[in-house]
Amino acid sequence: MIRILFFVVLVLALAFGFAWLADRPGDLSINWQGREIEMSLMAAVTMIVSLIAAIMITWWLIRTILYSPRTLARYFRANKRDRGYQALSTGLLAAGSGDAATARKMNKRTKGLLNADQEPLIHLLDVQAALIEGRHEEARKLFEAMSEDPETKLLGLRGLYLEAQRQGAGEAAQHYAEKAADEAPHLPWAGAAALSYRTREGKWDEALKLLDRQRQAGTVQVAEVARTKAVLLTARARDHVDSDPSSARDDALAALKLAPGFPPAAVVAAKALLRQDNLRKAARTLEAAWKHNPHPEIAETYVRARVGDTAADRLKRAERLEKHKPLHPLSLEVVARAALEAHRFDLAREKAEASARLQPCEGIFLLLADIEEAETDDQGRVRHWLSQAVRAPRDPAWTADGYVSESWEPVSPVSGKLDAFEWKVPVEQLAGPSIDNEPPAQVFDRAMASLPPITRAPKPRPAPVSNGATASVAPVADKQAGASPSADKPAEAGGKLRTANTNSGPVIESDTVADSKQQAAPVSGSAGKPADNARTKPKQDSAVAAVSPAKDTPDDTAAAEAKVKVADPDPADNSGKAGAAGLKPAEPGTSKKPVQVAAKADEDPEADAKAKEAAFLTHRPDDPGIDGNDEPEKPGRFRLF
Numbered sequence: 001m002i003r004i005l006f007f008v009v010l011v012l013a014l015a016f017g018f019a020w021l022a023d024r025p026g027d028l029s030i031n032w033q034g035r036e037i038e039m040s041l042m043a044a045v046t047m048i049v050s051l052i053a054a055i056m057i058t059w060w061l062i063r064t065i066l067y068s069p070r071t072l073a074r075y076f077r078a079n080k081r082d083r084g085y086q087a088l089s090t091g092l093l094a095a096g097s098g099d100a101a102t103a104r105k106m107n108k109r110t111k112g113l114l115n116a117d118q119e120p121l122i123h124l125l126d127v128q129a130a131l132i133e134g135r136h137e138e139a140r141k142l143f144e145a146m147s148e149d150p151e152t153k154l155l156g157l158r159g160l161y162l163e164a165q166r167q168g169a170g171e172a173a174q175h176y177a178e179k180a181a182d183e184a185p186h187l188p189w190a191g192a193a194a195l196s197y198r199t200r201e202g203k204w205d206e207a208l209k210l211l212d213r214q215r216q217a218g219t220v221q222v223a224e225v226a227r228t229k230a231v232l233l234t235a236r237a238r239d240h241v242d243s244d245p246s247s248a249r250d251d252a253l254a255a256l257k258l259a260p261g262f263p264p265a266a267v268v269a270a271k272a273l274l275r276q277d278n279l280r281k282a283a284r285t286l287e288a289a290w291k292h293n294p295h296p297e298i299a300e301t302y303v304r305a306r307v308g309d310t311a312a313d314r315l316k317r318a319e320r321l322e323k324h325k326p327l328h329p330l331s332l333e334v335v336a337r338a339a340l341e342a343h344r345f346d347l348a349r350e351k352a353e354a355s356a357r358l359q360p361c362e363g364i365f366l367l368l369a370d371i372e373e374a375e376t377d378d379q380g381r382v383r384h385w386l387s388q389a390v391r392a393p394r395d396p397a398w399t400a401d402g403y404v405s406e407s408w409e410p411v412s413p414v415s416g417k418l419d420a421f422e423w424k425v426p427v428e429q430l431a432g433p434s435i436d437n438e439p440p441a442q443v444f445d446r447a448m449a450s451l452p453p454i455t456r457a458p459k460p461r462p463a464p465v466s467n468g469a470t471a472s473v474a475p476v477a478d479k480q481a482g483a484s485p486s487a488d489k490p491a492e493a494g495g496k497l498r499t500a501n502t503n504s505g506p507v508i509e510s511d512t513v514a515d516s517k518q519q520a521a522p523v524s525g526s527a528g529k530p531a532d533n534a535r536t537k538p539k540q541d542s543a544v545a546a547v548s549p550a551k552d553t554p555d556d557t558a559a560a561e562a563k564v565k566v567a568d569p570d571p572a573d574n575s576g577k578a579g580a581a582g583l584k585p586a587e588p589g590t591s592k593k594p595v596q597v598a599a600k601a602d603e604d605p606e607a608d609a610k611a612k613e614a615a616f617l618t619h620r621p622d623d624p625g626i627d628g629n630d631e632p633e634k635p636g637r638f639r640l641f
Helices: 002-023 041-097 100-113 121-132 136-148 153-167 170-183 188-200 204-217 222-240 245-258 263-275 279-292 296-303 311-324 329-341 345-358 362-375 379-391 440-449 513-520 529-536 571-581 605-617
Strands: 027-032 035-040 397-400 403-405 422-424 497-500 507-510
Touching: 002 041, 027 041, 035 041, 041 100, 041 121, 100 121, 121 136, 136 153, 153 170, 153 188, 170 188, 188 204, 188 222, 204 222, 222 245, 222 263, 245 263, 245 279, 263 279, 263 296, 279 296, 279 311, 296 311, 296 329, 311 329, 329 345, 329 362, 345 362, 345 440, 362 379, 379 440
Parallel strands: none
Antiparallel strands: 027 035, 397 403, 397 422, 497 507
């Protein structure tokens, strides 16, 4: 284009010059060696221009003839090179598309047209063809040869790194990545791989040096460098928090400057400061991090920062933390948990319900269940909150590559990636209806609407009373009372024993056998000493009284009352058996009811065992037993509440 422009300018200049001379005619006279030549000025100029053009054309012809062999050789060499590069391009495209046959064919053609020593891409095509055909050992040798050439060294190292990863040779892959990172820290793959290997081994100092080299090379963005450096500083501080609190404090505070509100850095900095007995600065650090990013670990460290605090002190600290981030679900939850430990159930319930209204989740419903159990012990309401926790979204956790950790880690245990853990709700498959799409307030309102009312659980009935004493209580016919039965009176729930005879009517109530002794003492005064001895020195293993819990009736208000019922013997046999038993009936005119206490029984072990077995197998008076004609009850569907 420049040549054409120059030629046009030259032609215009000549035309302008000849036109200028034509407008100004003149003669030119030349006198040289006795000869005089005269001509017009126009003819002279034309002759001069023609002579110059002839000289230039002659020079070009001579030069072309002289350089024609070299020109022809250059032409054929360029043509061959062009065909070689065309074959190389076709081969690389075939290798990229997985066409092994075409790649191998183009590789052979390229080697015939181009010199492999002068064109490194031929080695790349050869390696790609070997990898496609599965000749990995040959490919590895080619990569090793490429790594020895300064021009293809980085390409060979990358190929060796990928092959080592494919074969699972971690140490070899780390070696090639470290070597490539040392040669060229600006390579993204080498820097990322070397950084990953160093962080897996906990070499935080070397990782920080490599990160600084990458920053100087300009291959990593400034924000990414700041975040990665904050993670590395936090990891190093966490390792040194026990052995060197001072350096751990400096690293953690530097990490907080790079990433304000980073919870692990704030927690590590606070722990290091607490080990140096700097409670005030630790509290300020946690409060500043809480303002940026509320997190349960920050709250736990803040509330329990001082050893020896009571539950009330921890509640005050939780309320102080809430002021820095009011109306946040985590702030309300922290106060609720501290109030529960301090037995401030009203405050705990208020804060927990407010947090559940803002952000319903599994943990807050479990907290409501704990509050319900501690305050009311209403198992129905406790089960209600537990059922809401089952349906609610899970609590956030430290998650990386599908792995859920209880605490933050700088490196993922699955992939080895740095800064892979995120504080989020773990991903899980939904197996049923979900409430995630409902507004939080609507979820909690629905839970409150279905909350059952508070019901006090009935006190458990006392176990059937079976006194180990061998006293047997039996009614005796009252000679003066007649045959009219007397109605049972309600007894207080305190463990009284009621002995009733529904046929004859006399009712004898006593707390223990000792009470029966006190009642019978005035009666037995005129009967002599045998009865007294029988009552005051009972044998502990003489007999067993059959005791059964009393039936609940509308008129009987004592739910825990026990009754002792003994069959009424024939009144006609009372007089005869009383003497044999060593008992004396009550004298006429006395107000006390007669009490029979069994005399000392035979101490034969076999007879005692048979008596106990018979008493155990005998049905209680109020037990209807098992009806053989009854159909078995069908099992019902299990319900949570």
